[in-house]
Amino acid sequence: MKFFQVKSVEETFSLIKEQIQPITEYINIPLFEALHFVVAEDIYASENVPDFRRSTVDGYAVKAKDTFGSSESFPGFLTLAGEVQMGQLPPGVLQTAEVMYVPTGGMLPEGSDAVIMIEHCEDMDGLINVFRQVAPGENVISVGEDMQKGALLLRKGTKLRSQELGALASQGITEVTVIRKPIIGYLSSGDEIVPIETERLAPGEVRDMNGMTIGALVTGWGFAFQYGGIVKDNREEFEKAAREMLEKADCLIVSGGSSVGAKDYSVEVIQSLGDPGVFVHGVSIKPGKPTILSMAGRKPVIGLPGHPASAIIIFHLFGKAILEQLNGFRYQEKQLTFARVTKNIPSSPGRTDYVRVRLFEEDRIWYAEPIFGKSGLISTLVQSEGVIEIAARSEGVQKGDLVPIRIFQ
Amino acid sequence: MKFFQVKSVEETFSLIKEQIQPITEYINIPLFEALHFVVAEDIYASENVPDFRRSTVDGYAVKAKDTFGSSESFPGFLTLAGEVQMGQLPPGVLQTAEVMYVPTGGMLPEGSDAVIMIEHCEDMDGLINVFRQVAPGENVISVGEDMQKGALLLRKGTKLRSQELGALASQGITEVTVIRKPIIGYLSSGDEIVPIETERLAPGEVRDMNGMTIGALVTGWGFAFQYGGIVKDNREEFEKAAREMLEKADCLIVSGGSSVGAKDYSVEVIQSLGDPGVFVHGVSIKPGKPTILSMAGRKPVIGLPGHPASAIIIFHLFGKAILEQLNGFRYQEKQLTFARVTKNIPSSPGRTDYVRVRLFEEDRIWYAEPIFGKSGLISTLVQSEGVIEIAARSEGVQKGDLVPIRIFQ
Incomplete structure (x- = not known):
């Protein structure tokens, strides 16, 4: 033959x-088992995330305009009108010239439009000295800023990584429709x-x-x-x-x-x-x-x-x-790994050569050292971390060339 | 605090x-369950691999000196003395001016020291015309060339990939002592x-x-x-x-x-x-x-x-x-992935910045496009494939700079 x-x-x-x-x-599986499965259908957001305005810092919720002009040398003075508890509604509506303490992730009170970091204020018995100005929206995640209700969350063919699982979890999604994992037979x-x-x-x-x-x-x-x-x-x-x-x-x-x-x-x-x-x-x-x-x-x-x-x-x-x-994954191999070869490697044009390499670092530069050996030797693979590809049109690579590397995974 | x-x-x-x-x-586990476990002790080879001389090609086992001087224009003529069956002893000892057919992976007969590829010969009713010369050892894997009996096979702290499992399997090792996988508690x-x-x-x-x-x-x-x-x-x-x-x-x-x-x-x-x-x-x-x-x-x-x-x-x-x-793994993070940034990214000196990026290819060049967004937004991670690191001593990166990338895995 x-x-x-x-x-x-x-x-x-x-x-x-x-x-x-x-x-x-397609199969439905619990979210906590779905890592590395491929999503079988487009998934849309059914809720806004967050569904309330959240502070990104520990600080005071303010009306931004009340802070305008405040500086180290000319601090503003605002009145502490209460404290927001995590996971709860604020104690009231913020009025002009007032601030309300809000922890990271806490809900902004109605009437506020920004948060000033606690480090930029001083609490003098309920009178808050403000040493900076903040812009409207500063240090705030607005409603739906992370995920908008009705928006496409994940496209069919997405492979689920930790962040996609997190995004689904944030929506209260506990089960997901995925492509059944292929069964690979071997002889x-x-x-x-x-x-x-x-x-x-x-x-x-x-x-x-x-x-x-x-x-x-x-x-x-x-x-x-x-x-x-x-x-x-x-x-x-x-x-x-x-x-x-x-x-x-x-x-x-x-x-x-x-x-x-x-x-x-x-x-x-x-x-x-x-x-x-x-x-x-x-x-x-x-x-x-x-x-x-x-x-x-x-x-x-x-x-x-x-x-x-x-x-x-x-x-x-x-x-x-x-x-x-x-498996339905829009697979695209990314050869983003590069290192400098330590030796000249000749190659016959018209044939793509894969040469096993060991990788090592010296002064923040990565080098690929070819491991030569007959193709039947598994020991050469044990010593290797990947292969370099020498394209069919090429006659080889020169010592010092920066070459793409396929890492064994 | x-x-x-x-x-x-x-x-x-x-x-x-x-x-x-x-x-x-440490635990003992079957080899077929040991993928990605870390070896708990040095493992030595107990057998030579291969433990017989194997051909790496389909061809004829020869005494190399019998082929010396053979060429396309002046072929040598040698006598076919038999055929080696896979997995079996050769039918006899090779004599001068004889060849024996040997398939890829087959055992070389005693008396032979090289294999000539079938493509470089012609069988004329048991008289083999030889159109090339071969050197002693050519197309042969010698005894212990892959693994030498008594040699260190795997060092303690090696994480088992497919090739290490293959090397152990070749030795008839069906169980391996590994470090128990750490249990990670979470609140x-x-x-x-x-x-x-x-x-x-x-x-x-x-x-x-x-x-x-x-x-x-x-x-x-x-x-x-x-x-x-x-x-x-x-x-x-x-x-x-x-x-x-x-x-x-x-x-x-x-x-x-x-x-x-x-x-x-x-x-x-x-x-x-x-x-x-x-x-x-x-x-x-x-x-x-x-x-x-x-x-x-x-x-x-x-x-x-x-x-x-x-x-x-x-x-x-x-x-x-x-x-x-x-887990006992000699872990060394390798940042071998590089791409060109598509935008200037400023950064404050004295702080290491990690900026989320999406990767795309154009004309065989990889680009990293920064995904900006507040640190609380998981949607920015869903769009990203990794982060670029902007070192603490740096004030940022310039559009077009080749930057190292940490891929999310």
Whole structure:
């Protein structure tokens, strides 16, 4: 089996964008369980937040005009007319030339339009010396300033972080409709692969590292992982296991068997799982060239290279994009991390290279030190914190270049 | 209560480093549950990985010297002496002028010292035409090249990512000794705070946003969260609740009541919980000045500002550092994310400012657009993806400056 048409990294990403459709099953879950879920519908504010005028400081509620002209040298004098208690209505309406004490977060009395900080006043037995002037609205959060009743609070496709949960909580929303988390099925293939718990390896055997690493990435990103075990290099057995797993899961990952070897049934099996079928077979990338991407109906199928380190790098790159998109998240990878490389790294044009790097700081400058090693070595990944990308059009990077870094997460 | 001695951000971080001791309780857990746990002891390799010489390509195992001088125009001719099956011993010992087919990951036969890629050969009925020469060791992973028996695999204090789990799995390690995850207790304080599920707010009341946002951050970072509810502004009640929670937890977070208001018992209560007591009361930072950090015995106590947005920013900054250190992780914050600011942002020298920003890309350049708004507004955080730090010594940043960004996670 030859690679049909090797795709570039950019082509692969745009095919992913085109092919993967989000899951359309929605569930209602309690807000306190909703972290990192994706909102299934637009959510509007049903209340103003705050629904009363709040002070942002400890101070005195005033009519701003009563403070105009006040300064250190010419303080104003205003009368203390009471104290606002937290969580309660003010004791009355503020009259001209009066102030009312209000703590941070407290409610402004009617008649007031600003708060002067306590540090800028002096209380002389109920006569308040005011050493500054304040403008109307100063140190006040007005009604609906944070969230306006009826306004769009969260757009469909928003992934819930702490602040979005806080915004919903402020509205008294205790349950939220989200997209069900995709279930990611996984199979390792290869006659040489044995379970992790195998105590003594026979000659030529290796333990199923990829089942562990890919499982950890899937669960670490917040998706559900179903480990389907190890299948031998036997087309019928492999296809049967793949079909069974694909029925239970929203996405199937197969590791190993995607290279151009005599026994590499992966691409045939993956193609046989359903239409529209394989849309990427081979990427011009190092490591990870023998990557397969396919769609069986609405379910993505990912064929990862068997080399553990290649599998991790490819899964960070394309797997995360596929899973996030399946989950309905408007995923856009942001490569905002930069460091200076410590060595020249040559690269072949026409192929995107991912080089593992260790990061370290010296005098507030971050450096990326390449960790060289064969693509099968997991120890090189243990020493690394991410990879740098050397674009297909480039012949390499020079020592000292500021390069973008993908951090392993 | 006045702030004793306001600390700089740098002083605060170095006090955190000095004060917080890691938890010393260790647990054994299955490897497949160990993601993001911190390793409690050095782990050494008990096996070589691989424990046999493996091919990194599909090709023919050869004696490298038999290929010397071979080229496209002068191919060498070698005899096919058999085929290596995955996971099995090779069928025999390789003799001079022989090759043996070996798939990716397969075991090299004795007598061979390199593999030539199948693409560089042609099989003519058992006579293999060789169009390239290979060097000894080429396309081979030697015994122990990934992990050497007896070598240090993972150092104590390593946080387990997918690749570390893979490395352990490759050794047949199915259980690992880790530091128990810290339990983080939480209390909201304030007469105005009511539970999230409150359907209709009385005048002056607000729902407990911080309980939700801080809880989400704690669980999102992988720690256990215990919500202790809301306590009223009453010193006895507050102290009792704080003591009870601190007994159950490894760290206590208190939100609200840390400002300089008449009813702000927080610092007194926190100080009363045990020695050595408060080591930070006030940070020269905006937002989040009224931050309190304390140690009650070996347990950190964190007093967060009541403003929801300030609480989130402070908790990202100092809270994460404290929790990671408590968890035994050699935490070093890496600010490797940079973008160009779209506007001038003035700042007062002597105070570190954190300005919320939205990130967007244009022509492969990332920009940070400041989101202005009062520190109490959570909506400004919903619009933001991180904050930029304006150092205390600086008077601001200029439009176009490349600035470091802390991403909200």
